[in-house]
Amino acid sequence: xxxxxxxxxxxxxxxxxxxxxxxxxxxxxxxxxxxxxxxxxxxxxxxxxxxxxxxxxxxxxxxxxxxxxxxxxxxxxxxxxxxxxxxxxxxxxxxxxxxxxxxxxxxxxxxxxxxxxxxxxxxxxxxxxxxxxxxxxxxxxxxxxxxxxxxxxxxxxxxxxxxxxxx
Numbered sequence: 438x439x440x441x442x443x444x445x446x447x448x449x450x451x452x453x454x455x456x457x458x459x460x461x462x463x464x465x466x467x468x469x470x471x472x473x474x475x476x477x478x479x480x481x482x483x484x485x486x487x488x489x490x491x492x493x494x495x496x497x498x499x500x501x502x503x504x505x506x507x508x509x510x511x512x513x514x515x516x517x518x519x520x521x522x523x524x525x526x527x528x529x530x531x532x533x534x535x536x537x538x539x540x541x542x543x544x545x546x547x548x549x550x551x552x553x554x555x556x557x558x559x560x561x562x563x564x565x566x567x568x569x570x571x572x573x574x575x576x577x578x579x580x581x582x583x584x585x586x587x588x589x590x591x592x593x594x595x596x597x598x599x600x601x602x603x604x
Contacts, residue, residue: 455537456544463549470545473538480531487524494520 501510
């Protein structure tokens with residue numbers, strides 16, 4: 438588990454880039470936030486997984502001291518200090534990630550709330566406005582075209598009637 442932490446999240450740490458979601462879609466911002474929270478949870482699990490190992494080495498240090506085996510006690514203390522250092526580093530990184538993620542969660546919510554959604558009918562209306570054609574104008578044009586076609590048909594019918602009557 439601890440080896441998985443080497444990957445790290447994008448933009449680890451508390452800096453401006455870690456909190457910048459403005460260039461992302463709301464979905465991408467949410468995905469970014471979830472990746473960071475997942476990394477934070479990995480850190481928390483790694484810290485928890487180190488606890489039994491720390492306890493084991495604390496016990497070994499105590500046992501070596503009790504048996505007056507100073508060379509074993511020194512080796513056990515060295516290993517214990519290494520593990521304590523690693524655990525402290527992981528806990529610190531986890532706490533930093535939690536702070537970043539708490540801030541990021543609010544930014545992602547705000548970003549989603551203020552990012553306009555794309556509505557196809559709104560875009561069509563905007564395009565029509567730019568081109569100068571509205572839905573009403575198109576409907577009127579269609580009715581005029583139908584009316585003109587009907588007038589031509591009536592004119593053709595009259596002409597045919599006249600031609601038949603003339604024969």
